[in-house]
Amino acid sequence: MSTPVPLIVKLLASSVSVANRAGKIVRDVMSKGELGIVEKGDVPSDWIVIDTDKDVLSLECPSSLQGVKEEDIVVWVDPLDGTSEYTQGFLEHVTVLIGISVNEKPVAGVIHQPYYKTINGGEKKMGRTIWGLQGVGVGGFTPAPPPDSLIITTTRSHSNALAEKGLQAMNASQVLRVGGAGYKVLQLLEGIASVYLFATSGCKKWDTCAPEAVLSAAGGKLTDILGNYYKYGASEQRLNKTGVLAAVNNDLHSYALSKIPEELKELQSKK
Numbered sequence: 218m219s220t221p222v223p224l225i226v227k228l229l230a231s232s233v234s235v236a237n238r239a240g241k242i243v244r245d246v247m248s249k250g251e252l253g254i255v256e257k258g259d260v261p262s263d264w265i266v267i268d269t270d271k272d273v274l275s276l277e278c279p280s281s282l283q284g285v286k287e288e289d290i291v292v293w294v295d296p297l298d299g300t301s302e303y304t305q306g307f308l309e310h311v312t313v314l315i316g317i318s319v320n321e322k323p324v325a326g327v328i329h330q331p332y333y334k335t336i337n338g339g340e341k342k343m344g345r346t347i348w349g350l351q352g353v354g355v356g357g358f359t360p361a362p363p364p365d366s367l368i369i370t371t372t373r374s375h376s377n378a379l380a381e382k383g384l385q386a387m388n389a390s391q392v393l394r395v396g397g398a399g400y401k402v403l404q405l406l407e408g409i410a411s412v413y414l415f416a417t418s419g420c421k422k423w424d425t426c427a428p429e430a431v432l433s434a435a436g437g438k439l440t441d442i443l444g445n446y447y448k449y450g451a452s453e454q455r456l457n458k459t460g461v462l463a464a465v466n467n468d469l470h471s472y473a474l475s476k477i478p479e480e481l482k483e484l485q486s487k488k
């Protein structure tokens with residue numbers, strides 16, 4: 218008799234399949250040029266996903282996650298992160314996010330890019346799926362070390378005076394303005410940017426849960442601009458009031474945190 222697959226691994230494997238299908242639906246909707254409303258009970262049968270990703274299903278579950286029970290888990294889903302960019306045709310920025318938290322902490326997650334193109338032997342493939350699992354690592358792509366100079370990635374469509382103040386204080390060699398929390402964390406993981414900074418409120422739990430899970434599985438860190446972790450329990454407020462600060466390793470995170478002006482931290486903590 219084979220041993221049962223631990224719940225977290227099963228959930229992550231299903232999330233990979235769900236994200237792949239969701240990505241296909243996003244592409245189909247875009248190519249038809251219409252956003253329909255699906256009534257409850259009228260979901261097309263090909264939207265129902267029953268398969269699970271075989272590679273993820275065979276991952277070894279770390280001992281710390283083996284005994285996790287259903288009531289300890291909250292899943293945060295953003296079916297279309299980078300919405301403004303989606304409507305404006307910046308399709309590479311769009312992601313499907315599924316974040317799995319256990320006892321308020323993101324431990325596993327999926328970032329799917331529906332419009333990522335690969336050409337293999339002349340054959341074009343659309344979409345790629347990146348996953349992370351605490352204590353195991355990440356898959357679906359090849360991580361790269363951070364750039365040599367300080368490159369910040371930040372919002373393209375939701376900036377304000379506070380966000381700009383934070384950016385100025387970084388004195389970065391370059392600021393990249395792109396859409397979506399998922400895409401910005403991928404830029405960190407692929408060595409395109411060093412730090413993700415959004416020094417104001419606006420992001421929600423469903424924007425940061427999967428990116429935080431994937432980033433931390435790769436050794437990175439995502440917090441608010443005070444350096445505190447967000448909690449992902451079901452009763453937590455949806456809004457990440459005190460901004461986002463993320464980096465691919467602890468040193469870069471501490472460095473960026475030290476550069477955020479106290480005045481800005483105080484303003485955020487009083488909110």
Ligand SMILES: Nc1ncnc2c1ncn2[C@@H]1O[C@H](COP(=O)(O)O)[C@@H](OP(=O)(O)O)[C@H]1O
Nearest residue numbers: 297298299300372374375396397398419420424
């Ligand atoms: N001022 C604002 N108003 C509404 N949503 C905001 C916001 N600032 C940030 N967000 C949220 O943060 C996510 C990432 O923002 P950005 O792409 O600007 O970095 C967005 O996800 P969506 O694109 O899924 O709506 C959006 O939910």
Ligand SMILES: [Mg+2]
Nearest residue numbers: 295298299424
């Ligand atoms: Mg979003």
